[in-house]
Amino acid sequence: MTFLRGDLLNLTRRSCLALLAARAGQAAHDSLFDRWRRIARQTDGTVGASALHLPSGRHVSLNGTDPFPLASVCKLPIAIQILTLVDEGKLKLRDEIEIPVYDVVPSVSPIADRWPQQRRFPLDEMLELMIAKSDNTAVQTLFRMAGGADGMAARFRQWQIDGMRVDRSERQCGLEAVGVRQIPPVEQWTPEMAGQLTQQVPPLARVAAMRRFLSDPRDTATPDATVALLGKAFRGELLSPPLTARLVAIMRATTTGESRLKGQLPTGTIVAHKTGTTATAGNLTGSTNDVGVIAGTLAIAVYVKAATRSQALRDRVIAQFARAAFDSMP
Numbered sequence: 252m253t254f255l256r257g258d259l260l261n262l263t264r265r266s267c268l269a270l271l272a273a274r275a276g277q278a279a280h281d282s283l284f285d286r287w288r289r290i291a292r293q294t295d296g297t298v299g300a301s302a303l304h305l306p307s308g309r310h311v312s313l314n315g316t317d318p319f320p321l322a323s324v325c326k327l328p329i330a331i332q333i334l335t336l337v338d339e340g341k342l343k344l345r346d347e348i349e350i351p352v353y354d355v356v357p358s359v360s361p362i363a364d365r366w367p368q369q370r371r372f373p374l375d376e377m378l379e380l381m382i383a384k385s386d387n388t389a390v391q392t393l394f395r396m397a398g399g400a401d402g403m404a405a406r407f408r409q410w411q412i413d414g415m416r417v418d419r420s421e422r423q424c425g426l427e428a429v430g431v432r433q434i435p436p437v438e439q440w441t442p443e444m445a446g447q448l449t450q451q452v453p454p455l456a457r458v459a460a461m462r463r464f465l466s467d468p469r470d471t472a473t474p475d476a477t478v479a480l481l482g483k484a485f486r487g488e489l490l491s492p493p494l495t496a497r498l499v500a501i502m503r504a505t506t507t508g509e510s511r512l513k514g515q516l517p518t519g520t521i522v523a524h525k526t527g528t529t530a531t532a533g534n535l536t537g538s539t540n541d542v543g544v545i546a547g548t549l550a551i552a553v554y555v556k557a558a559t560r561s562q563a564l565r566d567r568v569i570a571q572f573a574r575a576a577f578d579s580m581p
Contacts, residue, residue: 283579287313290571296536296558298568301474302576303482303550309580310478316414318471319554320538322527323385325417325470327542330378330501331484332397332406334494344375344497348392353437356387356421356445363388363442382525383504391421410489414476418469428537429530430460454533461532465557477542477552485544499523502543510563511541512551514570516577520546539565545573549580
């Protein structure tokens, strides 16, 4: 092959521009990574974060392959699994779902507030309450309908998401985190039992249980796996276009965690997200999380685990991580 001088000059110019662009991208990556490390020093917990710019594929992470307790972030993959079952024709959004007594979780649950006067709820409303209001009764029922741990594991394999697990029901996960070792069978369950069982656990036993919970691989996700799931969902790779749009709308309606991902972003920035927070034993909080997509283009997950400082500080750290990523990504 013969090159003219002009061809060589053009090749050299293109090579230089490509090299400069690569170096600029690496510099921006280093800058965001360094900013994240500085922000993380404010908390005595471990911070894990991952950010993925959907149009360009640019990715930055800190402790991105470490597992963190999902807490209520588990409701996001469960919602996507339920919507997948709708896509497959196995469920319909208009289906009326009956809530049995053993699924009623009184804490953080608009459904529980309306039960037993109302026992049947449209599936679409349950999905919205589960995500936007973090309804714990909704997730107790929908996790079962999603196939439980086996159903979720099979779907993660289908989605090719490595590093995310949903193993236990809301009730089992929550009670084990505070040290309840024996949970009565469903036929004996009443909504009041959770509070009664929790009160029987001594304070020191609760702290020990939380430390065990933090080392448990069940119901955890890595930040990198989380943004991979968000990226696939928002690109329309997991659901049909109508159900992708419905998922995004539900996540945009989230009202929990206003001071987390959204806390320091410019006014009016649209954030579709899902929060999660475990119980606190003594002053040890298992995890404080927020994951979502900012302005339709920036998938981000921020997890803070094993922290003893204030909730306000943990929220502020998450907000600062989000703002740094928002300012750094194209």
